[in-house]
Amino acid sequence: MRISEATERYKAIGADSLHRLPQANRLPAETRHALKIVSKVLPFRVNAHVTSNLIDWDAAPDDPVFRLVFPAREMLSPEAFTRIENLVSRNASSTEIAAAAREIRAHLNPHPSGQREHNVPELDGAPAAGFQHKYKETVLYFPARGQTCHAYCTFCFRWAQFVGNTKMKFASKESKALVRYLRTHPDITDVLFTGGDPMIMATHHLAAHIEPLLAPEFDHIQTIRIGTKSLTFWPQRYVSDPDADELLRLIERVNRAGRNVAVMAHVNHWRELDHPIAHAAIRRLRDSGAIVHSQGPLLAGINDDPDIWARNWRDQVRLGVHPYYMFIERDTGPRQFFEVPLSRSLLIYRRAIQQVSGLARSARGPVMSAAPGKVEVIDTQFRPDRTRFLLQFLQARDPSRVRKPFWAEGPHDACWFDQLETKSLWNKQLSETGRFPPPPQILKPVSRKSPL
Ligand SMILES: *Cc1c(COP(=O)(O)O)cnc(C)c1O
Ligand code: SF4
Numbered sequence: 001m002r003i004s005e006a007t008e009r010y011k012a013i014g015a016d017s018l019h020r021l022p023q024a025n026r027l028p029a030e031t032r033h034a035l036k037i038v039s040k041v042l043p044f045r046v047n048a049h050v051t052s053n054l055i056d057w058d059a060a061p062d063d064p065v066f067r068l069v070f071p072a073r074e075m076l077s078p079e080a081f082t083r084i085e086n087l088v089s090r091n092a093s094s095t096e097i098a099a100a101a102r103e104i105r106a107h108l109n110p111h112p113s114g115q116r117e118h119n120v121p122e123l124d125g126a127p128a129a130g131f132q133h134k135y136k137e138t139v140l141y142f143p144a145r146g147q148t149c150h151a152y153c154t155f156c157f158r159w160a161q162f163v164g165n166t167k168m169k170f171a172s173k174e175s176k177a178l179v180r181y182l183r184t185h186p187d188i189t190d191v192l193f194t195g196g197d198p199m200i201m202a203t204h205h206l207a208a209h210i211e212p213l214l215a216p217e218f219d220h221i222q223t224i225r226i227g228t229k230s231l232t233f234w235p236q237r238y239v240s241d242p243d244a245d246e247l248l249r250l251i252e253r254v255n256r257a258g259r260n261v262a263v264m265a266h267v268n269h270w271r272e273l274d275h276p277i278a279h280a281a282i283r284r285l286r287d288s289g290a291i292v293h294s295q296g297p298l299l300a301g302i303n304d305d306p307d308i309w310a311r312n313w314r315d316q317v318r319l320g321v322h323p324y325y326m327f328i329e330r331d332t333g334p335r336q337f338f339e340v341p342l343s344r345s346l347l348i349y350r351r352a353i354q355q356v357s358g359l360a361r362s363a364r365g366p367v368m369s370a371a372p373g374k375v376e377v378i379d380t381q382f383r384p385d386r387t388r389f390l391l392q393f394l395q396a397r398d399p400s401r402v403r404k405p406f407w408a409e410g411p412h413d414a415c416w417f418d419q420l421e422t423k424s425l426w427n428k429q430l431s432e433t434g435r436f437p438p439p440p441q442i443l444k445p446v447s448r449k450s451p452l
Helices: 015-020 022-026 029-038 048-054 064-069 078-089 094-106 176-183 203-214 244-256 276-287 306-319 342-353 424-433
Strands: 131-135 138-141 190-193 223-228 260-266 291-298 321-328 364-370 373-382 387-396 406-410
Touching: 015 029, 029 078, 048 064, 078 094, 131 176, 138 176, 176 203, 190 203, 203 244, 244 260, 244 276, 276 291, 291 306, 291 342, 306 321, 306 342, 321 342, 342 364, 342 373, 342 387
Parallel strands: 138 190, 190 223, 223 260, 260 291, 291 321, 321 364
Antiparallel strands: 131 138, 364 373, 373 387, 387 406
8 A cells, every 4th residue: 555655754733834734725714713713722733644634625624524633713712712813913922822821721621520630549658640540440551752642633631731731740751650559459450551642652662661561470461451543543653654563563562471452542433444544554453463442422513423423333343443432522621512412412322323233332322431430321311391311330430330220310401420410219219129210201392302
């Protein structure tokens, strides 16, 4: 396969280097203007694979891959947008613009679900940097060099770290602390490398973090998971990057040491995988012994359509990728632009899953990764004024709560767990008798338009 010169070597394109992107001139003037303003506040980065091979420029700004990476006007409140726009038009200093941008960001819930404060494990009586331990079997590990990405997703819940207004205090320069922690925690079977995107690291850096985990004393570690967007945003990482082959050899070494490598690919739309380089990347990963899983959030205007998910999962199974999670978008950043109500998310999930073979039904969802755990929406009952949601934990800080459905209630258009109240009476009955309470009578159909 030939890889064009433009997409042969990775180079980040940001707001200041858009002139290197001839296609950007074809964008409507207001789209370009919005990009210029919003990118002062929210992170923006693309690369030539995304712009030359994935985006359909004739369909921009509505093209789903364009929406994935290019900030839009609606991602800021009208007041915030005007504030930056005014500063830019009167040529305010960059310090002044940066100060306004910082204030606006502070209102966008930059650290959802107490990401930074919670789940930080203790080592020798002090909080340990570089990893989090929330669920008994799995630690999340944040290698310092892996805290950026080949392109930034506009909806990213880690966006705050890319604009430099947050210190990545929990990033780890080396795996010594993790290794010491694993020594005293034999329950841990999975180490999940995350970021940013750990695959942005040079292979020899990645190897320095992974190889210590292969020692015989850690035979309780069964799987090294690597969360990454590179499979779709820079598949050259596995095909033509100078250290692509070295990466595949590293995966083979992990396998020979009796461990699995699971690549947790972040995929939002089948279009991202619809390219020969991505196909080659999957083939090479699988040949090296890696298992490829996929996950991604449901996003308004990008993939809020059951047919998109059905094709996404079907294509993935054909390529040898295992669908894993359909997430609900987190309560951070430009959430009001991307959020899909829980009830509608469930309908989309159901209609998608009903169209695919059993092997694609490994996709679980819709799932909220909330403070107490991963919460799946199972069913809804519309009432005249509120909606009841049947939920269950797929993962929980407290393992005894897993897979015990419970009821919660909230507004029809609830989008996140914190908008729901649990009714202890229903849940008491559920846990004591193991049976659902009788279905509340649906008095009359809700008067809003059908959720799909
Ligand atoms: C999702 C997640 C994991 C992994 O959970 P699995 O259900 O094993 O995939 C681990 N830690 C945190 C904090 C998570 O959000
Ligand atoms: S690849 Fe992941 S961490 Fe990076 S911008 Fe996208 S969602 Fe965020």
